[in-house]
Amino acid sequence: MVPFSYTSVADPQAAVRRTSEGHGVEFIAGGTDMLQLLQEGVRAPLELVDINGIGFDDVSVAVDGVRIGAMARLADVADHPVIRERFPVVAEALHESASPQVRNMATVGGNLLQRTRCLYFRDVATPCNKRVPGSGCPAIEGQNRINAVLGGSPDCIAAYPGDLAVALIAADAELMVVGPKGERTVLVEKLHRQPGSTPHVEAVLEPGDLITAIWIPIAAGGRLSHYLRVRDRATFEWALASAAVSLGFEGTRVLEARVAAGGVGTTPWRLRAVEELLVGRDLDRALAHEAGERAADGARGYGGNDFKIPLLKKTVTRALMRVGGISPGEPA
Amino acid sequence: MLEVDKDRARHAVQPQHAFLVTLKVNGEEHRLNVDARTTLLDALRDRLHLTGTKKGCGLGQCGACTIIVDGRRVVSCLTLAVMNQGKEITTIEGLANGALHPVQQAFIEHDAFQCGYCTPGQIMSAVGLIQEGRTRSDDEIRENMSGNLCRCGAYTNIVDAIKDAIAHGLDPREAMTQAVEAIAQDAGREA
Numbered sequence: 001m002v003p004f005s006y007t008s009v010a011d012p013q014a015a016v017r018r019t020s021e022g023h024g025v026e027f028i029a030g031g032t033d034m035l036q037l038l039q040e041g042v043r044a045p046l047e048l049v050d051i052n053g054i055g056f057d058d059v060s061v062a063v064d065g066v067r068i069g070a071m072a073r074l075a076d077v078a079d080h081p082v083i084r085e086r087f088p089v090v091a092e093a094l095h096e097s098a099s100p101q102v103r104n105m106a107t108v109g110g111n112l113l114q115r116t117r118c119l120y121f122r123d124v125a126t127p128c129n130k131r132v133p134g135s136g137c138p139a140i141e142g143q144n145r146i147n148a149v150l151g152g153s154p155d156c157i158a159a160y161p162g163d164l165a166v167a168l169i170a171a172d173a174e175l176m177v178v179g180p181k182g183e184r185t186v187l188v189e190k191l192h193r194q195p196g197s198t199p200h201v202e203a204v205l206e207p208g209d210l211i212t213a214i215w216i217p218i219a220a221g222g223r224l225s226h227y228l229r230v231r232d233r234a235t236f237e238w239a240l241a242s243a244a245v246s247l248g249f250e251g252t253r254v255l256e257a258r259v260a261a262g263g264v265g266t267t268p269w270r271l272r273a274v275e276e277l278l279v280g281r282d283l284d285r286a287l288a289h290e291a292g293e294r295a296a297d298g299a300r301g302y303g304g305n306d307f308k309i310p311l312l313k314k315t316v317t318r319a320l321m322r323v324g325g326i327s328p329g330e331p332a
Numbered sequence: 333m334l335e336v337d338k339d340r341a342r343h344a345v346q347p348q349h350a351f352l353v354t355l356k357v358n359g360e361e362h363r364l365n366v367d368a369r370t371t372l373l374d375a376l377r378d379r380l381h382l383t384g385t386k387k388g389c390g391l392g393q394c395g396a397c398t399i400i401v402d403g404r405r406v407v408s409c410l411t412l413a414v415m416n417q418g419k420e421i422t423t424i425e426g427l428a429n430g431a432l433h434p435v436q437q438a439f440i441e442h443d444a445f446q447c448g449y450c451t452p453g454q455i456m457s458a459v460g461l462i463q464e465g466r467t468r469s470d471d472e473i474r475e476n477m478s479g480n481l482c483r484c485g486a487y488t489n490i491v492d493a494i495k496d497a498i499a500h501g502l503d504p505r506e507a508m509t510q511a512v513e514a515i516a517q518d519a520g521r522e523a
Contacts, residue, residue, distance in 0.1 A: 005348045006368035006414055028415070035371065035410040036391050048368070050415055075404075099479025100464075101457065102392055104404040105411065236478040 001038045008050040012178050012210055018049045020180040020208025027051050027210065029071060030106035032098070033114045041124045042115075042131060056212050057107075059083065066221075068214040070109030070176075074164075075100070077108055086221030089244050093167035093227040099236045109211040111164050112175075112191065113203060117238055118158035119143050129155045130199040137199075145304040146240065149296070149312070151266035156199030157302060159263060160192060161238045166262035167227050169270050170244035171220040179209035188214070192267035223248040223256060228319040229263070230311060239263035241311045243295075243319035252282045252324070259320075261295060264312050273297045274316060283324040292317030351414050357382065358426030366413045373397045375413035376423060384424035384452045388481075395480035398453040398460075399423050405460025407479070424452035427459070435459055435497045442493035446484035454480045458494045467498055 009015045019025045024046035028034050037043040056069035059080045066087070068077055077083055078094035097103060097111075115121065120128045120138050127135035139147050139157050148159040168188040175186045191203050205211075229242035241263045248256035257275040260268055273294040281287055295316040296309045321328055348368070355362050355372075357380060364379050373390075376382045376399070388396030390409045397408040400422040427433040435458050438444070445451040457480045461467060466476040473491050482490065 001369045003349055004368055006351070006412070007348065008415075028412075031412065031415065032392055032407075032410045035412070038369070039390055039409075048412075052415065096475065099392070099395065099407075100461070100466075100476050101395060101398055101405050101407045101479045102410070104460075105406050235475055 002041070002044040004038075004045050005047045006050065007047065008053055010053045012051075012054050012056070012212055015049055015051050015054060015210050016178055016180060016208045018047075019210075022046075023207075025049060029110045030073065032102050032106045033110065037115060040122055042122060051210070054212075063218070065215055065217045067176075068108055068216070070211045070213055071107050073104055074098070074106050074108060074111060075103040078103065086218075087167075087171050087216060087225065089167045089170050089225035089227045089246055090164070090216070093163040093229075093242075093244065096235050097163055108164060108214060111162055112168075112188070112211065112214075113205075114162050115202075116158035117161045118147060121158055130158055130195070130202075133198070133200050140302055143304060144302045146238070147302060147305050148266045149264050149299040149301055149305055149308045150261075150269050151194045152300065152302070153195045153197065153199070153266075155197055156195035156266065158195070158199065158266060160265060160267050161263070162268070163227065163229060163239060163242060163262055165191065165268040166242060166260045167244045168214065168216070169260040169268055170225060170227075170246040170258040171216050172258065173214055173216045173220075175211050176213040176215060177205065177209050178212050179206060185215070188268070189270055195266050220246060220258070223258075224323050226319050226322045228315055228322065230315050241308055241315045243312075243316045245316070245319045245323045247278070247283070247320075247323050249283070252284070254278045254281060254283050259291075259295075259316065261312055261316065264296075264299070264308050271295050271316065278320075283320065283326070285321065285326050285329060288317045288320040288324065288326060291320055353414055353417050355380070355413065355416060355421060356419065357421045358423060368412065368414055370413045371409055372399075372401075372411045372413045372416050372421075373408035376408060376421075382423050382425050386449055386452055388450070388453075393481075394450070394453075395457060396450050396453040398456045398480060400456055400460055403463070405457050422456075424456055427455070433459070434500060435462070435494070438493040438497040438500070439490070442489045442496060443486075444489040444493040445482070445486050450480060450482045450484075454482065454490055458490075458497070462494065462498060467494065470495075 026045040028048040028050050057071035058069050060067045061082050074094050078091050084091045120126045121130050129137050147157045173188045177184050177186050223246045225246035227244050229239035231237040239262050244260045246258040247254055257278040259271040259274045274291045277291050292313045295313050299309045352365055376385050386396040388394035392407045392410040399408045402419050435455050461476050467473050
């Protein structure tokens with residue numbers, strides 16, 4: 001670890017002031033991703049600003065939605081009765097994420113901004129455009145089994161690894177952000193940026209911007225939802241492909257659809273083609289398969305990750321059947 | 333090769349790298365000088381010489397360094413010592429009170445280890461698990477012990493040991509209380 005200085009702040013305004021003063025000043029919250037990045041030499045901040053003292057760690061329920069403080073721990077949000085009852089897609093994305101110990105430490109705000117697990121990003125002995133802009137992307141022709149099939153550019157195909165952001169997109173969630181210019185809201189769907197020619201810029205946040213809360217509107221709580229992930233091992237593993245599905249029904253007819261995918265895109269990936277296909281139709285096994293086929297529209301494999309394209313389609317199909325109460329039956 | 337090396341010289345804030353921290357471990361307060369970089373794990377092992385907590389991967393992937401902080405199981409490699417001032421820290425050394433803690437006893441009776449390196453982390457994780465009450469089935473125990481790897485493959489006996497510790501009168505809600513009382517009594521004896 002390269003030496004860094006450390007300060008602790010007691011309120012969001014102090015945190016924003018501290019980090020907007022100069023380059024290389026970073027927040028540390030749960031620390032579970034930051035410590036890995038520090039240990040491996042991927043990050044070398046000049047100063048860490050500890051924001052564990054700012055509050056914003058509770059879940060509060062209002063008539064029009066639920067506010068989750070950005071400092072709430074994954075375990076507490078996953079176990080919150082209202083999250084479990086009204087927004088199962090969110091609770092399921094958090095349950096069985098990482099390990100129980102990490103869920104006790106990691107914050108939801110930090111989880112949204114966790115860095116990619118691309119082998120080259122995490123290995124400082126290799127080039128990586130995300131870590132060292134302009135150094136190249138060995139993943140495109142190298143070990144890319146876990147990399148993205150959606151949203152890649154000639155400079156980067158690193159997959160966004162998280163589950164929570166994917167589920168929150170299906171729940172229409174937005175973020176409360178405080179920054180040097182004041183407060184604003186950012187849709188979770190708009191938080192992450194595709195790599196393009198600047199893969200080191202991952203989010204629309206500016207230096208000094210701090211996520212203080214996640215807002216989930218109650219409307220999403222009226223829909224049926226599910227989060228399904230497929231992994232190399234049963235638990236304590238990142239998703240190779242995941243699907244967040246949130247559907248509003250009248251009988252079996254789909255009135256409203258939100259579908260997003262994880263583990264396959266350079267960002268959490270909203271599947272608008274799937275949503276459009278579903279709305280207005282009766283969800284049955286045939287429609288679940290038809291919609292799943294559209295999940296990989298625009299996808300491109302790079303060899304090692306080719307399998308993610310059919311895997312994504314089947315994952316979306318299976319998640320749709322689960323929400324629609326359709327038994328999986330014979331493989332199609 | 334690092335992301336912000338080029339900005340290092342421009343940084344205007346006077347850095348504070350060294351801290352005098354107070355860590356409350358197993359009921360006893362320790363004051364020590366640490367660098368900001370010192371993980372809680374390294375402070376426990378290398379500075380306080382509490383080497384029961386093991387260092388495995390240093391990346392949160394193996395669970396060997398599991399301890400309990402403010403009543404919750406955490407991996408001590410993924411947090412900085414300076415971030416843990418004023419918290420109640422319990423390590424494997426703080427668990428026994430003359431007699432072994434019921435989970436420790438059950439691990440011995442069920443031969444729930446081979447080489448023993450992961451065992452302190454397994455036991456601290458099991459204490460946290462029992463307190464959380466996520467022990468209603470073998471599957472639930474396995475899922476919620478998934479943060480602790482055992483390369484010897486003693487998993488079957490670990491599950492048996494945890495079930496036995498519960499069956500032999502370790503009320504889930506009292507698992508943590510027992511540990512805390514043991515620490516208080518130890519502290520009392522030493523004082």
